Amino acid sequence: MLCDSCQAREATVFVTKETMDGRKEYQLCEKCAFESNEGKYSMQPQPMTMQQFLGNWFGQPETVSKVRPYQEASILCTNCQMSYEQFLKKGRFGCEQCYETFSEQLPNVFNKLHNGHERHIGKVPAYYPEAFALERKIKEVREQMNEAVKEERFEDAAMLRDEAIRLETQLSSGGDSNDN
Structure with a gap:
């Protein structure tokens, strides 16, 4: 399948965008995807007034x-x-x-x-950095830990604290898992 943009190279990046007008799908080669930013995933949503x-x-x-x-x-x-x-x-x-x-x-x-969603729920590129996934997991664990403290489940909170520390250590070491 050829790139929708240049019509010269093989399409290797497949982009699906959800807009108010409906779903739009693009097939792009790596070069066109890089140049148009379509193949890049950002944690920051595109601003809309x-x-x-x-x-x-x-x-x-x-x-x-x-x-x-x-x-x-x-x-x-x-x-x-x-x-x-x-x-x-x-x-x-x-x-x-x-x-x-x-x-x-x-x-x-x-x-x-954001159609009722607080975070991205779709597919992400293969080169999606593991650091973003770790940061998201750390945030989730910290939220669970705070909830456990509010509910006075201190043993659970301590385990979640240790898990957050382990994930932060993993993140600071470049994302490599030490215990798997």
Whole structure:
């Protein structure tokens, strides 16, 4: 199968993108995938403004005002004085303090942006670094450990702490597993 981009080389990278318009699939050679960034996986999602999201979701660009038919007391950022409504209209925060100011409203907004998923759930390239997987596992183990402490399951918390330390050691040594 030939590359969709150059039509000259064999396609070895297969990319599937989920967009608001549906699923798009590309078959690219390694060179075209590298040049277009299609074959690279990033832990950071591509940014989409709130206006783009709402425009795609509801089919028109000026839907921000229609989404909220009633006016709540406007929340203002104490640093830049941006209101939540301005954030929705602009699609970007005014400063780093906005994240904290609007923290209660953000989970629903970000959930909708990522189709309800908090992290990437699709396939990843074969060259997906093991370090990312280890970092994700360490974070999961730490969250489980904190939950065990809250529930006063201290033996479980200690085992999870030891597991996190083992994974951190593995990560610092380059990702090689020492006990397998």
